[in-house]
Amino acid sequence: DQQVKQNSPSLSVQEGRISILNCDYTNSMFDYFLWYKKYPAEGPTFLISISSIKDKNEDGRFTVFLNKSAKHLSLHIVPSQPGDSAVYFCAARALNTGNQFYFGTGTSLTVIP
Amino acid sequence: SQTIHQWPATLVQPVGSPLSLECTVEGTSNPNLYWYRQAAGRGLQLLFYSVGIGQISSEVPQNLSASRPQDRQFILSSKKLLLSDSGFYLCAWSVQPNSNQPQHFGDGTRLSIL
Numbered sequence: 001d002q003q004v005k006q007n008s009p010s011l012s013v014q015e016g017r018i019s020i021l022n023c024d025y026t027n028s029m030f031d032y033f034l035w036y037k038k039y040p041a042e043g044p045t046f047l048i049s050i051s052s053i054k055d056k057n058e059d060g061r062f063t064v065f066l067n068k069s070a071k072h073l074s075l076h077i078v079p080s081q082p083g084d085s086a087v088y089f090c091a092a093r094a095l096n097t098g099n100q101f102y103f104g105t106g107t108s109l110t111v112i113p
Numbered sequence: 114s115q116t117i118h119q120w121p122a123t124l125v126q127p128v129g130s131p132l133s134l135e136c137t138v139e140g141t142s143n144p145n146l147y148w149y150r151q152a153a154g155r156g157l158q159l160l161f162y163s164v165g166i167g168q169i170s171s172e173v174p175q176n177l178s179a180s181r182p183q184d185r186q187f188i189l190s191s192k193k194l195l196l197s198d199s200g201f202y203l204c205a206w207s208v209q210p211n212s213n214q215p216q217h218f219g220d221g222t223r224l225s226i227l
């Protein structure tokens with residue numbers, strides 16, 4: 001049962017434009033959400049996170065939005081750069097299950113110069 | 114600062130051979146430890162996690178096993194590899210007690226079964 005879903009396997013964006021990556025989840029007990037960036041043959045790198053008590057968290061070019069009523073999470077990258085080309089995973093955790101992080105299947109972002 | 118080491122980076126093994134992948138964490142105590150597998154074109158599948166020495170939780174029935182002989186050491190093993198065990202294996206750690214802190218991943222092991 002996939003509790004975290006990324007329905008777009010790939011996304012292409014022109015350099016300088018906004019990239020929007022989406023993620024949906026089903027478990028209303030999730031209280032902590034994360035985005036990871038992964039290059040081929042490397043481990044995922046933590047990018048940005050958000051607690052369920054917030055609806056927005058910003059770090060430089062990266063902003064994560066959380067819509068709890070819709071159970072939807074999004075990552076905005078502005079402006080997009082060629083170095084942002086990677087696979088992006090969203091993840092979530094429920095504090096009452098403590099130790100498990102649930103990952104989506106990833107979205108491959110290509111930023112076209 | 115905390116670091117996580119995972120080795121080997123790549124491994125080619127014949128079907129039916131044993132497996133041992135090792136992961137160690139430095140700079141933190143009593144971490145949660147995790148093994149994931151990423152099959153080609155797919156997401157991250159949690160295989161095992163551990164909250165302490167000798168404490169292993171298995172998420173997916175398979176011919177793999179995990180052990181935690183020391184606080185910061187996590188080992189993934191198999192007695193007889195299958196073709197379907199091919200994939201990219203990732204070790205990760207997170208802090209305890211549970212708080213809003215991310216998991217941190219190693220660089221992964223590319224396992225190819227022939």
